[in-house]
Amino acid sequence: MPTLGVNIDHIATIRQARRTVEPDPVAAAVLAELAGADGITAHLREDRRHIQERDVRLLRQTVRTHLNLEMAATDEMVAIALDIKPDYVTLVPEKREEVTTEGGLDIVGQIDRIGQVVDKLQSAGIPVSLFIDAEPAQIEASVKVQAKFLELHTGRYAEAKDETSREEELAFLSKGCEQAINAGLRVNAGHGLTYWNVYSVANLPGMEELNIGHTIVSRSALVGMERAVREMVRFVVS
Ligand SMILES: CC(=O)[C@@H](O)[C@H](O)COP(=O)(O)O
Protein backbone atom coordinates (compact mmCIF):
# COMPACT_ATOMS: atom_id res chain seq x y z
CA MET A 1 0.00 0.00 0.00
CA PRO A 2 1.18 3.55 -0.67
CA THR A 3 2.21 6.11 1.91
CA LEU A 4 0.40 9.43 2.45
CA GLY A 5 1.88 12.81 1.64
CA VAL A 6 -0.27 15.59 3.08
CA ASN A 7 -0.45 18.75 0.98
CA ILE A 8 -0.88 21.77 3.28
CA ASP A 9 -1.34 24.43 0.55
CA HIS A 10 -4.93 25.22 1.40
CA ILE A 11 -4.19 25.94 5.04
CA ALA A 12 -2.10 28.72 3.54
CA THR A 13 -4.99 29.65 1.22
CA ILE A 14 -7.11 30.41 4.31
CA ARG A 15 -4.29 32.49 5.82
CA GLN A 16 -3.77 34.43 2.58
CA ALA A 17 -7.49 35.28 2.45
CA ARG A 18 -6.66 37.78 5.22
CA ARG A 19 -2.88 38.14 4.63
CA THR A 20 -2.47 37.37 8.33
CA VAL A 21 -0.49 34.79 10.32
CA GLU A 22 -3.17 32.15 10.94
CA PRO A 23 -3.61 29.34 10.22
CA ASP A 24 0.10 28.59 9.82
CA PRO A 25 0.79 25.78 7.32
CA VAL A 26 3.96 24.97 9.24
CA ALA A 27 1.88 24.17 12.35
CA ALA A 28 -0.50 22.15 10.15
CA ALA A 29 2.45 20.12 8.88
CA VAL A 30 3.52 19.28 12.45
CA LEU A 31 -0.02 18.13 13.28
CA ALA A 32 -0.24 16.12 10.05
CA GLU A 33 2.98 14.32 10.92
CA LEU A 34 1.77 13.65 14.47
CA ALA A 35 -1.38 12.13 12.94
CA GLY A 36 0.68 9.76 10.78
CA ALA A 37 1.46 11.58 7.52
CA ASP A 38 4.47 10.03 5.80
CA GLY A 39 5.41 13.22 4.00
CA ILE A 40 4.50 16.88 3.60
CA THR A 41 3.83 18.48 0.22
CA ALA A 42 3.76 22.21 -0.48
CA HIS A 43 3.35 23.97 -3.82
CA LEU A 44 5.17 27.31 -4.04
CA ARG A 45 3.25 28.89 -6.89
CA GLU A 46 4.82 31.65 -8.93
CA ASP A 47 1.92 33.95 -7.97
CA ARG A 48 2.31 33.03 -4.26
CA ARG A 49 -1.44 32.60 -3.87
CA HIS A 50 -1.03 30.24 -0.93
CA ILE A 51 2.39 28.91 0.16
CA GLN A 52 5.06 31.61 0.67
CA GLU A 53 8.85 31.23 0.54
CA ARG A 54 8.93 31.70 4.32
CA ASP A 55 6.73 28.60 4.71
CA VAL A 56 9.03 26.43 2.62
CA ARG A 57 12.11 27.61 4.54
CA LEU A 58 10.45 26.82 7.89
CA LEU A 59 9.06 23.51 6.62
CA ARG A 60 12.60 22.53 5.61
CA GLN A 61 13.67 23.03 9.24
CA THR A 62 10.64 21.43 10.89
CA VAL A 63 9.39 18.56 8.72
CA ARG A 64 10.57 15.28 10.21
CA THR A 65 9.24 12.96 7.47
CA HIS A 66 10.05 14.25 3.99
CA LEU A 67 9.34 17.53 2.26
CA ASN A 68 8.10 17.43 -1.33
CA LEU A 69 8.28 20.86 -2.97
CA GLU A 70 5.94 21.26 -5.94
CA MET A 71 7.03 23.99 -8.31
CA ALA A 72 7.12 25.17 -11.92
CA ALA A 73 10.29 24.47 -13.94
CA THR A 74 11.39 28.12 -13.91
CA ASP A 75 14.82 29.58 -13.12
CA GLU A 76 13.41 31.36 -10.06
CA MET A 77 11.99 28.14 -8.60
CA VAL A 78 15.08 26.10 -9.41
CA ALA A 79 17.20 28.66 -7.51
CA ILE A 80 14.87 28.46 -4.50
CA ALA A 81 14.92 24.65 -4.53
CA LEU A 82 18.73 24.54 -4.78
CA ASP A 83 18.92 26.89 -1.80
CA ILE A 84 16.27 25.22 0.41
CA LYS A 85 17.00 21.61 -0.62
CA PRO A 86 13.66 19.80 -0.13
CA ASP A 87 13.80 16.01 0.03
CA TYR A 88 12.43 15.96 -3.48
CA VAL A 89 10.93 18.32 -6.01
CA THR A 90 7.83 17.68 -8.10
CA LEU A 91 7.77 19.70 -11.30
CA VAL A 92 4.23 20.80 -12.15
CA PRO A 93 2.68 22.91 -14.93
CA GLU A 94 1.35 26.31 -13.88
CA LYS A 95 -0.97 28.87 -15.40
CA ARG A 96 -1.53 32.01 -13.38
CA GLU A 97 -5.24 32.23 -14.18
CA GLU A 98 -6.11 28.60 -13.35
CA VAL A 99 -8.14 27.70 -10.26
CA THR A 100 -5.98 24.64 -9.74
CA THR A 101 -3.41 22.60 -11.69
CA GLU A 102 -4.99 21.63 -15.02
CA GLY A 103 -3.49 18.57 -16.69
CA GLY A 104 0.00 17.22 -16.39
CA LEU A 105 3.35 18.67 -17.34
CA ASP A 106 4.15 18.33 -21.06
CA ILE A 107 7.53 16.61 -21.00
CA VAL A 108 7.39 15.65 -24.70
CA GLY A 109 6.91 19.26 -25.80
CA GLN A 110 9.75 20.69 -23.69
CA ILE A 111 12.07 17.75 -23.25
CA ASP A 112 15.29 19.80 -23.43
CA ARG A 113 14.16 22.32 -20.81
CA ILE A 114 12.79 19.68 -18.42
CA GLY A 115 15.91 17.57 -18.97
CA GLN A 116 18.12 20.52 -17.95
CA VAL A 117 16.05 21.23 -14.82
CA VAL A 118 15.99 17.56 -13.79
CA ASP A 119 19.74 17.36 -14.27
CA LYS A 120 20.44 20.54 -12.31
CA LEU A 121 18.32 19.46 -9.34
CA GLN A 122 19.41 15.82 -9.29
CA SER A 123 23.09 16.79 -9.62
CA ALA A 124 22.55 18.78 -6.42
CA GLY A 125 21.16 15.68 -4.70
CA ILE A 126 17.46 16.58 -5.03
CA PRO A 127 15.46 13.74 -6.65
CA VAL A 128 12.86 14.95 -9.15
CA SER A 129 9.31 13.77 -9.70
CA LEU A 130 7.31 14.81 -12.79
CA PHE A 131 3.58 15.50 -12.43
CA ILE A 132 2.16 14.10 -15.67
CA ASP A 133 -0.94 12.58 -17.19
CA ALA A 134 -0.46 8.81 -17.55
CA GLU A 135 0.09 9.10 -21.34
CA PRO A 136 2.56 6.52 -22.72
CA ALA A 137 4.55 9.20 -24.61
CA GLN A 138 4.88 11.40 -21.50
CA ILE A 139 6.08 8.40 -19.49
CA GLU A 140 8.69 7.55 -22.16
CA ALA A 141 9.88 11.16 -22.17
CA SER A 142 10.10 11.11 -18.36
CA VAL A 143 12.38 8.08 -18.61
CA LYS A 144 14.53 9.93 -21.18
CA VAL A 145 15.07 12.93 -18.89
CA GLN A 146 16.04 10.49 -16.10
CA ALA A 147 13.56 11.64 -13.48
CA LYS A 148 13.44 9.38 -10.44
CA PHE A 149 9.67 9.58 -9.86
CA LEU A 150 6.42 10.31 -11.60
CA GLU A 151 3.32 11.71 -9.97
CA LEU A 152 0.36 10.58 -12.03
CA HIS A 153 -2.31 13.28 -12.26
CA THR A 154 -5.52 11.79 -10.84
CA GLY A 155 -7.69 14.84 -11.62
CA ARG A 156 -9.60 13.27 -14.53
CA TYR A 157 -10.29 10.12 -12.47
CA ALA A 158 -11.47 12.27 -9.56
CA GLU A 159 -13.76 14.36 -11.74
CA ALA A 160 -15.27 11.45 -13.72
CA LYS A 161 -19.02 11.99 -13.95
CA ASP A 162 -20.14 8.35 -13.99
CA GLU A 163 -18.93 4.88 -13.08
CA THR A 164 -17.96 3.95 -16.67
CA SER A 165 -15.67 6.94 -17.15
CA ARG A 166 -14.25 6.49 -13.63
CA GLU A 167 -13.36 2.89 -14.50
CA GLU A 168 -11.78 4.05 -17.78
CA GLU A 169 -9.70 6.66 -15.98
CA LEU A 170 -8.64 4.12 -13.38
CA ALA A 171 -7.55 1.69 -16.12
CA PHE A 172 -5.57 4.54 -17.75
CA LEU A 173 -3.81 5.25 -14.43
CA SER A 174 -3.20 1.56 -13.86
CA LYS A 175 -1.58 1.08 -17.31
CA GLY A 176 0.55 4.18 -16.83
CA CYS A 177 1.66 2.99 -13.40
CA GLU A 178 2.68 -0.38 -14.84
CA GLN A 179 4.52 1.17 -17.82
CA ALA A 180 6.44 3.54 -15.55
CA ILE A 181 7.43 0.88 -13.03
CA ASN A 182 8.57 -1.45 -15.83
CA ALA A 183 10.72 1.40 -17.14
CA GLY A 184 12.38 1.82 -13.74
CA LEU A 185 10.48 4.86 -12.47
CA ARG A 186 8.95 5.15 -9.01
CA VAL A 187 5.30 6.17 -9.07
CA ASN A 188 3.26 8.53 -6.91
CA ALA A 189 -0.17 9.97 -7.69
CA GLY A 190 -2.41 12.81 -6.63
CA HIS A 191 -4.81 15.65 -7.33
CA GLY A 192 -8.48 15.73 -6.48
CA LEU A 193 -8.38 12.53 -4.43
CA THR A 194 -11.00 12.43 -1.69
CA TYR A 195 -12.16 10.18 1.16
CA TRP A 196 -14.66 8.73 -1.33
CA ASN A 197 -12.47 8.00 -4.36
CA VAL A 198 -9.01 7.25 -2.96
CA TYR A 199 -9.44 3.52 -2.35
CA SER A 200 -9.01 2.30 -5.95
CA VAL A 201 -5.97 4.48 -6.61
CA ALA A 202 -4.38 3.38 -3.33
CA ASN A 203 -4.74 -0.21 -4.52
CA LEU A 204 -2.91 0.20 -7.83
CA PRO A 205 0.04 -2.23 -7.75
CA GLY A 206 3.35 -0.49 -7.12
CA MET A 207 1.89 2.90 -6.18
CA GLU A 208 4.34 4.47 -3.67
CA GLU A 209 2.80 7.68 -2.35
CA LEU A 210 -0.46 9.57 -2.68
CA ASN A 211 -0.34 13.34 -2.26
CA ILE A 212 -3.62 14.58 -0.88
CA GLY A 213 -4.50 18.08 0.29
CA HIS A 214 -7.78 19.78 -0.50
CA THR A 215 -10.08 17.09 0.88
CA ILE A 216 -8.08 16.80 4.12
CA VAL A 217 -8.06 20.57 4.70
CA SER A 218 -11.79 20.72 3.89
CA ARG A 219 -12.59 17.96 6.34
CA SER A 220 -10.37 19.41 9.06
CA ALA A 221 -12.30 22.70 8.83
CA LEU A 222 -15.57 20.85 9.41
CA VAL A 223 -14.55 18.29 12.01
CA GLY A 224 -12.75 21.06 13.92
CA MET A 225 -15.68 23.51 13.83
CA GLU A 226 -17.50 22.28 16.94
CA ARG A 227 -14.41 22.41 19.15
CA ALA A 228 -13.39 25.80 17.78
CA VAL A 229 -16.81 27.29 18.53
CA ARG A 230 -16.95 25.76 22.02
CA GLU A 231 -13.56 27.32 22.80
CA MET A 232 -14.72 30.74 21.59
CA VAL A 233 -17.97 30.47 23.56
CA ARG A 234 -15.87 30.06 26.72
CA PHE A 235 -14.12 33.39 26.04
CA VAL A 236 -17.16 35.33 24.88
CA VAL A 237 -19.82 34.09 27.29
CA SER A 238 -18.07 34.28 30.64
C1 LIG B 1 0.06 20.19 -8.36
C2 LIG B 1 -1.04 19.92 -7.45
O1 LIG B 1 -1.85 19.09 -7.74
C3 LIG B 1 -1.10 20.63 -6.14
O2 LIG B 1 -0.30 21.69 -6.15
C4 LIG B 1 -2.46 20.92 -5.59
O3 LIG B 1 -3.40 20.94 -6.58
C5 LIG B 1 -2.59 22.16 -4.76
O4 LIG B 1 -2.34 23.34 -5.42
P1 LIG B 1 -3.41 24.21 -6.25
O5 LIG B 1 -4.77 24.00 -5.66
O6 LIG B 1 -2.90 25.61 -6.12
O7 LIG B 1 -3.35 23.71 -7.66
Ligand SMILES: NCC(=O)COP(=O)(O)O
Ligand atom coordinates in the same frame (compact mmCIF):
# COMPACT_ATOMS: atom_id res chain seq x y z
N1 LIG C 1 -0.06 16.90 -6.31
C1 LIG C 1 -1.35 16.75 -5.74
C2 LIG C 1 -1.38 17.33 -4.37
O1 LIG C 1 -0.36 17.64 -3.80
C3 LIG C 1 -2.66 17.48 -3.69
O2 LIG C 1 -3.73 17.78 -4.55
P1 LIG C 1 -5.18 18.03 -3.90
O3 LIG C 1 -5.49 16.87 -3.02
O4 LIG C 1 -5.09 19.30 -3.10
O5 LIG C 1 -6.09 18.13 -5.09
